[in-house]
Amino acid sequence: xxxxxxxxxxHPTPVARILVTEGDAILAVERDDGRGLDIPTAAVxxxxxxxxxxxxxxxxxxxxxxLRLLGFVRNTVPAAPGSYPWPRPIAHFxxxxxxxxxxxxxxGRWLDGDEAQAHLGERHWWPLVGYVEA
Numbered sequence: 001x002x003x004x005x006x007x008x009x010x011h012p013t014p015v016a017r018i019l020v021t022e023g024d025a026i027l028a029v030e031r032d033d034g035r036g037l038d039i040p041t042a043a044v045x046x047x048x049x050x051x052x053x054x055x056x057x058x059x060x061x062x063x064x065x066x067l068r069l070l071g072f073v074r075n076t077v078p079a080a081p082g083s084y085p086w087p088r089p090i091a092h093f094x095x096x097x098x099x100x101x102x103x104x105x106x107x108g109r110w111l112d113g114d115e116a117q118a119h120l121g122e123r124h125w126w127p128l129v130g131y132v133e134a
Contacts, residue, residue, distance in 0.1 A: 002073050002127045009048065010072065014086050015093040016051050017041045017125060019070060020059065020108075021132060022100050026116045027059065029108040037119045039095075040108070043085075052096065059107050065098035071128045095125050097132055 018040050020027035028037040042055040056065050072094040080088050100106065111119055120126055 002071060002125070009069065009094050010074075010092045012087045012090075013048060013072070013092045013094050014044050015041060015091075016044055016048060016055060017093065017095045018052070018055055018059065018065075018067065019095055019097045019125075019129065019132065020065070020100055020106065021097065022110065025110040025112045026120065026129070027100075027106055027108045028111050028116070028119060029059070037109070037111070038123060039120070039125070048094075056098070060100060061106065065100070067096040067098050070095045070097040070131060073124045073128075075124075093125065095128050 017038075020040065026039065029040050030036075031038045031041075040055055040059045042051050042058075044051045052067060056067070072092045075086065075091045075093060077084065077086070077088045077091075116129075117126075
């Protein structure tokens with residue numbers, strides 16, 4: 001289940017993602033698990049604010065961005081193997097949005113329109129892209 005334009009982050013939220021855009025392009029990075037491209041993501045290991053600051057710093061050269069909570073995905077897993085890393089039965093995967101200006105350095109690759117949908121369209125957070133304000 002996906003919620004857009006949330007005003008508060010629900011509990012538990014073990015994963016933070018940032019949707020970085022420049023115009024209509026989306027910044028994508030390789031997933032740590034080798035399963036293709038995704039938006040920048042970090043597990044929340046301490047507090048959420050610190051995790052977001054570290055994530056932004058790892059992706060954007062100046063380490064600063066005006067983040068806006070875009071929404072979140074509620075992940076419901078009633079029964080999972082013991083190796084399942086997230087809280088169960090419910091966990092929330094929050095997505096923040098930020099825009100970067102021309103010339104901002106970044107770690108990753110810009111995907112436009114059809115290319116973004118081809119590489120990222122199957123991700124559970126993809127419906128939130130439609131809520132990015134112009």
